[in-house]
Amino acid sequence: MNHYLHFVRVDENKCMGRMKCMRVCPTQAIRVRGGKAKIDDEKCIDCGECITSCPSGAIYPLTDPFGELTKFRHTVAVPSPALYAQFGQKITPAKILNGLKKLGFDDAYDLALSCGEVSFALLEYLRENSETKPLIINTCPTVVRLIQVKYPSLINHITPIDIPREIAAREVKQRKSKQYGLKEKEIGAFYITPCPAKMISIKQPAEKEKSYLDGAISISDIYGPLLSAMGNGDIEESDESIDKLCILGLGWAMAGGISRTLKLENSLTVSGLPEILKVFDDMERGSLQHIDFIEAYSCPQGCIGGSLTVENLYISYNKILRLIEELELKKIKRCPDVKEVRKKYSEGYFFKKHRLRPRPLKPLNDDLTKAIKKRKEIEKIYEKLPKIDCGACGSPTCEAFAEDVVKKERSLLDCVFMLPKKLRDLSKELSELLNKTKSINETRQNNNKSEAKDK
Amino acid sequence: MTEKENVLTREFEIKGKDFSRAGNISSKIKEILQETGISNSIIRRAAIATYEAELNVVMYANKGILYFTLDPDSIRLKIDDEGRGIKDISLAMKEGYSTATEEYREMGFGAGMGLPNIKKNADKFKISSILGKGTTLEIFFFLNNSGAS
Numbered sequence: 210m211n212h213y214l215h216f217v218r219v220d221e222n223k224c225m226g227r228m229k230c231m232r233v234c235p236t237q238a239i240r241v242r243g244g245k246a247k248i249d250d251e252k253c254i255d256c257g258e259c260i261t262s263c264p265s266g267a268i269y270p271l272t273d274p275f276g277e278l279t280k281f282r283h284t285v286a287v288p289s290p291a292l293y294a295q296f297g298q299k300i301t302p303a304k305i306l307n308g309l310k311k312l313g314f315d316d317a318y319d320l321a322l323s324c325g326e327v328s329f330a331l332l333e334y335l336r337e338n339s340e341t342k343p344l345i346i347n348t349c350p351t352v353v354r355l356i357q358v359k360y361p362s363l364i365n366h367i368t369p370i371d372i373p374r375e376i377a378a379r380e381v382k383q384r385k386s387k388q389y390g391l392k393e394k395e396i397g398a399f400y401i402t403p404c405p406a407k408m409i410s411i412k413q414p415a416e417k418e419k420s421y422l423d424g425a426i427s428i429s430d431i432y433g434p435l436l437s438a439m440g441n442g443d444i445e446e447s448d449e450s451i452d453k454l455c456i457l458g459l460g461w462a463m464a465g466g467i468s469r470t471l472k473l474e475n476s477l478t479v480s481g482l483p484e485i486l487k488v489f490d491d492m493e494r495g496s497l498q499h500i501d502f503i504e505a506y507s508c509p510q511g512c513i514g515g516s517l518t519v520e521n522l523y524i525s526y527n528k529i530l531r532l533i534e535e536l537e538l539k540k541i542k543r544c545p546d547v548k549e550v551r552k553k554y555s556e557g558y559f560f561k562k563h564r565l566r567p568r569p570l571k572p573l574n575d576d577l578t579k580a581i582k583k584r585k586e587i588e589k590i591y592e593k594l595p596k597i598d599c600g601a602c603g604s605p606t607c608e609a610f611a612e613d614v615v616k617k618e619r620s621l622l623d624c625v626f627m628l629p630k631k632l633r634d635l636s637k638e639l640s641e642l643l644n645k646t647k648s649i650n651e652t653r654q655n656n657n658k659s660e661a662k663d664k
Numbered sequence: 665m666t667e668k669e670n671v672l673t674r675e676f677e678i679k680g681k682d683f684s685r686a687g688n689i690s691s692k693i694k695e696i697l698q699e700t701g702i703s704n705s706i707i708r709r710a711a712i713a714t715y716e717a718e719l720n721v722v723m724y725a726n727k728g729i730l731y732f733t734l735d736p737d738s739i740r741l742k743i744d745d746e747g748r749g750i751k752d753i754s755l756a757m758k759e760g761y762s763t764a765t766e767e768y769r770e771m772g773f774g775a776g777m778g779l780p781n782i783k784k785n786a787d788k789f790k791i792s793s794i795l796g797k798g799t800t801l802e803i804f805f806f807l808n809n810s811g812a813s
Binding site (some may be wrong): 567580 | 669670671672687690691694696698699700701702704705707708711712715734735736781807
């Protein structure tokens with residue numbers, strides 16, 4: 210049995226069984242049973258669509274409470290560059306990092322720097338691996354899990370370079386432990402996350418290696434406290450400058466940003482799961498071999514569109530874009546040293562230790578002959594159904610319902626169309642029977658009469 | 665009766681010039697194969713071959729039917745189309761040879777890789793055609809000795 214850890218939870222007291230989540234789930238992992246939403250762990254890819262769509266606020270991500278910070282002797286905040294997009298134009302990344310320190314972190318690390326390093330490393334990798342085209346960036350955990358579950362044949366196209374947040378946490382821990390003479394485990398690195406998916410990738414990385422991060426705090430949880438922390442105290446001179454920002458790193462916050470800041474010539478950017486499915490379908494059929502690089506993000510417009518962000522994602526997009534444009538205009542390239550990155554790259558510094566493996570869904574049966582039989586049963590049941598995907602049965606589509614019936618999780622009569630039909634059939638049968646009794650009685654009466662006559 | 669129980673068959677219609685739907689059958693077949701637990705490498709090859717076959721009908725024929733059969737030993741695809749047929753099959757099987765119009769090429773199709781690509785991905789491939797009437801393709805994938813993905 211596979212046990213996948215998920216950080217999306219349903220609060221049964223709040224859930225009203227309104228089925229919005231069931232309809233938006235891209236992998237059909239949600240069923241509504243007994244009026245409550247249930248999530249199938251095997252199918253869930255942690256995209257968070259259900260969280261955003263729930264009208265009752267019953268689906269929530271498990272994020273780490275602030276209290277976790279006290280478990281460590283030294284704490285470092287590692288915010289996603291998407292955090293920089295949450296506040297107005299005047300609030301620079303430097304100011305945000307300072308604000309995090311005021312909130313109680315011992316330090317705050319500019320993740321854009323690691324992102325920049327990884328951008329360079331990606332460039333190297335793209336150059337060396339031109340035969341496996343196109344390569345797909347692994348920064349979005351939902352995309353990685355989607356490929357593991359639904360597109361296992363594309364798994365070799367995912368870049369094996371480790372993600373910036375992991376590299377940053379590893380680096381921070383090594384550096385701080387030397388600096389303060391602490392053990393690495395005494396240093397807590399906390400990611401400030403725009404989405405629940407990254408939380409899960411920290412608790413249970415897709416490659417099954419341990420994360421260097423110790424927890425994740427959502428942008429939406431930290432937004433309010435951070436805003437007031439930034440408002441307090443003196444504005445430091447350094448806060449106003451963006452000269453220290455790594456332009457390559459900023460690109461990681463928005464869809465298309467990596468390709469733009471790296472000036473990649475032949476890339477494709479896609480965001481939003483329904484669109485990603487289309488692109489991966491095409492890719493699987495072999496029609497994207499002319500593309501070098503794919504940036505795919507489950508959330509619209511990339512990480513700034515994450516379900517745990519606060520600001521309107523188009524305004525966020527605008528802010529990141531303006532920062533990039535300003536840096537481009539000023540020709541500021543406060544980025545990692547390319548030579549240094551190449552050296553580290555050749556030493557294997559950027560590579561993940563474990564290979565990513567597919568996580569295909571369990572077939573209907575391990576025995577092919579039995580699986581075929583089951584599939585045929587499903588099709589037979591499906592043919593009887595109205596095929597309008599009303600969802601009233603608690604399964605997202607008629608096809609999914611047919612499958613649930615074959616798996617004996619549901620009965621055919623759970624379909625609102627099958628019950629009246631059954632009743633109709635029964636009543637027809639009943640009236641036929643009644644008629645029959647009637648005619649039998651009549652015949653008997655007639656017989657009795659004629660018998661009486663005869664006597 | 666017992667023989668039929670473990671044979672799954674499906675029929676799909678393909679309309680000529682209907683580019684927007686090209687790929688739908690390939691996706692459907694992929695879904696069936698995933699559900700029944702066929703190995704990833706075979707699924708990928710079958711998906712590519714199905715898509716190319718679909719495209720051929722869409723581009724060159726008026727209409728066609730794709731017959732899909734899955735049994736415990738093999739996957740079979742048979743595509744019957746009504747269309748102009750192929751004049752010289754050996755030429756059509758050459759990589760890079762295409763009779764696609766300029767218009768199709770501009771759309772990114774007609775690189776002359778379709779049929780060779782189907783053949784390359786299939787375990788067994790048969791083609792026959794009658795000029796002016798249509799083309800029949802038969803594509804086989806064997807499930808026993810192809811190894812795990």
